[in-house]
Amino acid sequence: MNGQQRARHALEAAGFPPDSLAGLRPLGGGTYNTVEELVLTDGGRLVLKTPPPPETPVLSYERRLLPGEAEFYRGAATAGVPAPQVVALADGHLLMTACPGTPWHLASPEGTDRKALRRELGGMVARLHRVTGPGFGYPSGTFGPLVPDWRTAFTTMYDAVLADARRYRAWLPRSVDEVARIAKTAYDALDEVTVPCLVHFDLWDGNILVERDGAPRIGGLIDGERMFWGDPLADFVSLALLGDIEQERDFLAGYQEGGGKGEFTSAERQRLALYRSYLYLIMLVETVPRAAGEEHVAWVREAVAPQLTAALDELGG
CATH class of the missing domain: 3.90.1200.10 (Aminoglycoside phosphotransferase (APH), C-terminal lobe)
Incomplete structure (x- = not known):
């Protein structure tokens, strides 16, 4: 599945209309997950994280990291700390809002x-x-x-x-x-x-x-x-x-x-x-x-x- 297909799949799974994706660009800085910015047709921006394939060599603690990330953002929201908001969490990806800056x-x-x-x-x-x-x-x-x-x-x-x-x-x-x-x-x-x-x-x-x-x-x-x-x-x-x-x-x-x-x-x-x-x-x-x-x-x-x-x-x- 290429980036466009992955992004459309994540958006549709989260309830967005099939034609919501206007653009896609990779975000640098990550060393583990694939991170991409999704630009929507209404001008909104979301961030999609996808873990590496199961056969990828990893450290022991690095399995199933995305649920922990979603938990951190929910905790940050309760504390009033600016952080992404979870849009959807699935086995294969985390979809969240983008933060400014x-x-x-x-x-x-x-x-x-x-x-x-x-x-x-x-x-x-x-x-x-x-x-x-x-x-x-x-x-x-x-x-x-x-x-x-x-x-x-x-x-x-x-x-x-x-x-x-x-x-x-x-x-x-x-x-x-x-x-x-x-x-x-x-x-x-x-x-x-x-x-x-x-x-x-x-x-x-x-x-x-x-x-x-x-x-x-x-x-x-x-x-x-x-x-x-x-x-x-x-x-x-x-x-x-x-x-x-x-x-x-x-x-x-x-x-x-x-x-x-x-x-x-x-x-x-x-x-x-x-x-x-x-x-x-x-x-x-x-x-x-x-x-x-x-x-x-x-x-x-x-x-x-x-x-x-x-x-x-x-x-x-």
Whole structure:
């Protein structure tokens, strides 16, 4: 099925008239699903996401991501946070509304604009973290049903990416066994988390849209496919990707204004280091099933591997 056929099928399945599609263009930035913008004959715009074929090599957690993405958008709507609205969710696709704006890293806000946007973003993320779920873990069911405690959920997630590293024979700066041993030393800190909160877990600049119609503002938080119910601290890893969230004072000020915490205990810093190691493991291991090019592999080893080592050293220390 080509793009036009896929788009028409999704629109008709959602109840649109057969002649609704006026145009189609691929959207870049995604590394897993196929993402396309659909332009309708009435001038409206929708976004269609389609997962890769079942035989595509993936990481363990990447099965059935679209239901989780739809769940994130529904949660964002209840929190009053701008995000796509779900139009239709089927086994083979997710159809949603389009959000206004340009990805943060392309909009490149500076100076007072950046400070105000980071503060606004902090308030939005705090509102997201007030949305709670029925249990901990990925809602896809990939690792079984949601569980009542965060320690069980997260250690299952962590063990899965370590198993992926072994399965794909991925290069890591430390051995898989050493990573597993160090991570376990911090697992007791997970017991502090008792409420499953809505976590996007992929809020890097490419998934934050900046709208410039008038004063710059956040137009939407997109690509919620990697969401889970868990510790809100986990969101801070991608929000300060390859950096330190404690240096993001404008973001943390907005987060506090929205009801979140802006200071961290030693146990919370342990959890942050654990979540950093989890994300950086994913970024290193996924280069194998993605068949990443030499340039990207070199960047990941140069930029991400030292961050994984630093997070493990922090846990080991």
